[in-house]
Amino acid sequence: MSGSSLLSLRGASFSYEDGPPVLSGLDFDAREGRALALLGRNGSGKTTLMRLLSGGLRPSEGSLTVEGIPVAYDRKGLTRLRTTVQLVVQDPDDQLFAASVFQDVSFGPLNLGLPDAEVRGRVEEALTALGIGELADRPTHLLSYGQRKRTAIAGAVAMRPRMLILDEPTAGLDPDGQERLLVTLGGLRASGTTVMMATHDVDLALRWADDAALLTPAGVRAGPAPEMLARTDLLAEAGLRLPWGVATAQLLRERGLLAPGEAGPRTPTELAEGYLSEAVALPDAGR
Structure with a gap:
C-alpha cells in the first residue's frame, strides 16, 4: 500500500572505528511511494544513514527491516536488500569504472546472474529513462559531469530497485541540468520507484519532496515537507535556513x-x- 513503511531503522546506532557515535538510537522510516528529502548540516550523519539503509554499513545497535522483515547481513540477505534499494553517491566518478556507458550500467544486472537478453533490456530501459540512450557506446571518460551523473543513476535504475537513494544529485549541475534531472526523477516516481534525496537545498526540498526528514543533534524529525520546512526551530537545529x-x-x-x-x-x-x-x-x- 502506498505510504506504508518500506525501509525502517529502529534504535540504530553507528560509530566509525575509534570515533564518536555518528548516529545513536535512531528511528527512521522510508515510506513507499513518497519522495523524501533528507536534510541536515555537514557531519549530521546523512551519508551514514544512507549507507545504513542501503546495506553499505551495518548498525552497531538496532535493526534494519524491509517491509517489517529484518535484514540478514549475509550474501543472500544483502542481495535481497540491494535489489530493493540502490544508493547513488554524490560524485559519479566514485561509482563509474567500466570502459563504456553500456558496460557500466550492465554491471549490476550481470552480477545478479540474469540472462544476457534481460540484462540488455534492463540497460536499454535505464538509459532511456535517464535520457542517455545515445551514449550507450560512449567511453565513460569522455562524458560530461552531467552525463556521468545520469550514467551513475542509470546503473542503479537498471537494478530495478523499489527505492532509489541519491546523495546530493543536483550538486555540480547547472540550472538546466538540474531541471532535466528533476523531470527524470519525476518519471521514475511515476513508474513506481520511491525516491529519497539528500540535499542542503531547502528550496529544492520544498518544491520536490512529499516528506522531509531533518537530522538534528537530538535525532531525526520527519513529516510532510511543507510542515517540517516551516518549523524554524527544527531548521535552526539542523543548521538550515527558512x-x-x-x-x-x-x-x-x-x-x-x-x-x-x-x-x-x-x-x-x-x-x-x-x-x-x-x-x-x-x-x-x-x-
Missing part, C-alpha cells in the same frame, strides 16, 4: 493575498504566475 517559498507564503498571508491553509508558491515562477498579477490588480480593485 525556504524561500515558506517565507514568501508568510508574506502573502500577511498581505491578504493567500488564505490561511492555502499552499503558497514554491518557486519564483509560480509566484509570478499566480500571485503577482493579483497583487498588482488590488489597488485598482478598490477604486
Whole structure:
C-alpha cells in the first residue's frame, strides 16, 4: 500500500572505528511511494544513514527491516536488500569504472546472474529513462559531469530497485541540468520507484519532496515537507535556513493575498504566475 513503511531503522546506532557515535538510537522510516528529502548540516550523519539503509554499513545497535522483515547481513540477505534499494553517491566518478556507458550500467544486472537478453533490456530501459540512450557506446571518460551523473543513476535504475537513494544529485549541475534531472526523477516516481534525496537545498526540498526528514543533534524529525520546512526551530537545529517559498507564503498571508491553509508558491515562477498579477490588480480593485 502506498505510504506504508518500506525501509525502517529502529534504535540504530553507528560509530566509525575509534570515533564518536555518528548516529545513536535512531528511528527512521522510508515510506513507499513518497519522495523524501533528507536534510541536515555537514557531519549530521546523512551519508551514514544512507549507507545504513542501503546495506553499505551495518548498525552497531538496532535493526534494519524491509517491509517489517529484518535484514540478514549475509550474501543472500544483502542481495535481497540491494535489489530493493540502490544508493547513488554524490560524485559519479566514485561509482563509474567500466570502459563504456553500456558496460557500466550492465554491471549490476550481470552480477545478479540474469540472462544476457534481460540484462540488455534492463540497460536499454535505464538509459532511456535517464535520457542517455545515445551514449550507450560512449567511453565513460569522455562524458560530461552531467552525463556521468545520469550514467551513475542509470546503473542503479537498471537494478530495478523499489527505492532509489541519491546523495546530493543536483550538486555540480547547472540550472538546466538540474531541471532535466528533476523531470527524470519525476518519471521514475511515476513508474513506481520511491525516491529519497539528500540535499542542503531547502528550496529544492520544498518544491520536490512529499516528506522531509531533518537530522538534528537530538535525532531525526520527519513529516510532510511543507510542515517540517516551516518549523524554524527544527531548521535552526539542523543548521538550515527558512525556504524561500515558506517565507514568501508568510508574506502573502500577511498581505491578504493567500488564505490561511492555502499552499503558497514554491518557486519564483509560480509566484509570478499566480500571485503577482493579483497583487498588482488590488489597488485598482478598490477604486
